Amino acid sequence: LQRLQDSSERVLATARLEQGIAPKDVAVEDLNVVVSTQLQTLRTALEARGASITLELANSVLPVSIDASAFGIVLSNLLDNAVKYSPNDAKPIKVKLGINQNLAFVSVEDQGVGIDPNEVPYVFDQVYRVGNELTRVAQGLGLGLYLVKAITELMAGRVNV
Numbered sequence: 075l076q077r078l079q080d081s082s083e084r085v086l087a088t089a090r091l092e093q094g095i096a097p098k099d100v101a102v103e104d105l106n107v108v109v110s111t112q113l114q115t116l117r118t119a120l121e122a123r124g125a126s127i128t129l130e131l132a133n134s135v136l137p138v139s140i141d142a143s144a145f146g147i148v149l150s151n152l153l154d155n156a157v158k159y160s161p162n163d164a165k166p167i168k169v170k171l172g173i174n175q176n177l178a179f180v181s182v183e184d185q186g187v188g189i190d191p192n193e194v195p196y197v198f199d200q201v202y203r204v205g206n207e208l209t210r211v212a213q214g215l216g217l218g219l220y221l222v223k224a225i226t227e228l229m230a231g232r233v234n235v
Contacts, residue, residue, distance in 0.1 A: 120153055
């Protein structure tokens with residue numbers, strides 16, 4: 075049921091973005107607090123799938139203009155992929171926040187299978203999925219990273235692999 079609900083939310087979020095409906099509750103908030111709060115909501119389900127999440131907050135307040143609810147979709151998709159593409163029983167995931175060149179950042183690092191460098195330019199394309207459809211074992215719609223990029227850019231952020 076949770077997977078179906080997540081898939082439905084991704085399809086609906088994609089439809090809203092395509093209609094030009096941007097995140098509407100943008101406010102200046104501390105990114106440390108937003109990520110901590112979102113992670114509390116997501117942690118139990120991720121740990122049930124084998125994830126071991128380490129959160130490293132920034133040493134100072136990170137004020138950003140953000141729609142915390144929309145950012146929840148971003149973080150959820152990144153963490154879902156980190157778990158999904160970590161085939162071992164142990165799935166260590168590190169979420170780190172900080173400042174780089176005066177920009178706040180959130181980094182999600184896993185020990186998964188990685189991405190073929192030839193596919194990196196396409197991972198944020200709508201319905202693109204890495205690998206061969208005939209041999210792929212991980213389920214998905216190919217919307218997760220598209221939503222990550224689209225929502226992040228609507229809030230004047232950037233995302234990269």
